[in-house]
Amino acid sequence: MSPVSAPQPLARPLAPAPRPCVRGKFLFVGDTKLHIRGVTYGAFAPDAEGREYHDLAVIERDFALMAAAGINTVRIPHTMPPRALLDVAAACGLHVMVGLSAEQYIGYLIDRRRDAPDIADLVRAKVRSCAGHPALLCYALGNEIPAPIARWLGRRKVERYLERLYRVVKEEDPDGLVTYVNYPTTEYLRLPFLDLLCFNVYLESQERFDAYLARLQNLAGERPLVMSELGL
Structure with missing residues (x-):
């Protein structure tokens, strides 16, 4: 069996496209309001080399089917995808939320080993790999830092940790949008520096969900609110 080659950018050129931006409580691409689906x-x-998104043919097929079904945004939750995946997304008219996995590194704030990696450098390298790409919707600093760890470290330390990584992202990609995927258990985190608010919410009834959605709109203030995961 021949080895799988590393993903390469699509041969067809990509038309220039404006990057998503925030205007008040809404996301825009150029002058068009972006309603995320x-x-x-x-x-x-x-694969054997640790690459999660290595088969471009499969990705092209999947993204084309998504676009045909009316999907306009794809979330890559825990892995920085290769730039070639973003090229495929752009060709299919899709936007991509990429994850920077801050929750995977927060333990180093507790266990300060001498051989611990430089978290800022890890995040910086990930951002550089796709900075400026028109298919990028936003960078998600992390996803659901475990509530016990957040309580152990304290709210302010977690907030400072995320703000530090936010600034790293902005240094590498000033026009890139940055968020953090939160959930109800740690809604007390105050992260006013984020460009948009993202929450994962699973509740048992439509009534409770509607009430919590109204609460999240208040927490978001004048920023967009994105439901990154939801269910009843």
């Missing part, structure tokens, strides 16, 4: 793509079993 999204799905999560992954996680998938990696």
Whole structure:
């Protein structure tokens, strides 16, 4: 069996496209308001070299089917995808939310080992790999930092940690939008520096969901609110 080659950018040129931006409580692409209709793509079993998104033919097929079904946004939850995936997304008219996995590194704030990696450098390298791409919807700093760890470290330390990573992202991609995927258990985190608010919410009834959605709109203030995961 021949080895799988690393993903390469599409041969066809991509038309220049404006990047998503925030205007008040809404997202825009150029002068068009962006109403997100999204799905999560992954996680998938990696290949022998640890690459999760390595088969461009499969990605092109999947993204084309998503676009045909009216999907306009794809969330890559825990892995920085190759730039070639973003090229495919752009060709299909899709936007991509990429994850920077801050929750995977927060333990180093507790266990300060001498051989611990530089978290800022890890995040910086991920951002550089796709900075400026027109298919990028936003960078998600992390996803659901576990509530026990947030309580152990304290609210302010977690907030400072996320703000530090936010600034790293902005240094590498000043026009990129940045968020953090929160959930009800740690809604007390105050993150006013984020460009948009993202929440995962699973509640048992439509009435409770509607009430909590109104609360989240208040927390978001004048920023867009994105439901990154939801269910009843």
